[in-house]
Amino acid sequence: MLKTVKTSVALTVGALALGVLGAAPSLADDQDPKAGTATANETADHTQEAQPQPGSAAEDEQAAAWARHGRVVSRAALNVRAEPTTRSRVLGSVRSGAKVALACKVRGQNVLGNDIWYKLDDRKGWLTARYVRNLDTIPWCR
CATH class of the missing domain: 2.30.30.40 (SH3 Domains)
Structure with a gap:
């Protein structure tokens, strides 16, 4: 009986720890873009992504x-x-x-x-x- 209680507690603590650790990377995305992180138009390799011209087919595809x-x-x-x-x-x-x-x-x-x-x-x-x-x-x- 005591062993099943210990197992349940261990699983609960483990699940809580994973929940907290899993949330940490998403919190990092809330940082100020001027603080050295990539902006919305900047790709992972720090090159600028091309913006579609207003009224173009690329803009229509992006909206769709x-x-x-x-x-x-x-x-x-x-x-x-x-x-x-x-x-x-x-x-x-x-x-x-x-x-x-x-x-x-x-x-x-x-x-x-x-x-x-x-x-x-x-x-x-x-x-x-x-x-x-x-x-x-x-x-x-x-």
Whole structure:
């Protein structure tokens, strides 16, 4: 009995130590960039990374890398609505299986048990979350 208690205590102490030691490298990233650490545009070998020109294809690719996405999982094309309700005007549709860029989410009309609607990032409109599987964490609209 005493041996299992000692083992449990040792495992708990070890887990806590790993947690503290594992957090130490991430705390080092919070240092002031002027204090001798690499800046956001500087690579590990201390060379400057090229910045994309405004309006260029490289800038569009960089912005797309930060976009949040979802995948349409409906059997047929999913209607894009003007507002987060099925009673609003249809602006178009998105084919089943399509990957879509999502800006944020709101609570709207309940569609088969799901009242979340996603605002599209790359064009006007809303998609019901009932038929969109989010691939990233989608923030709430402000």
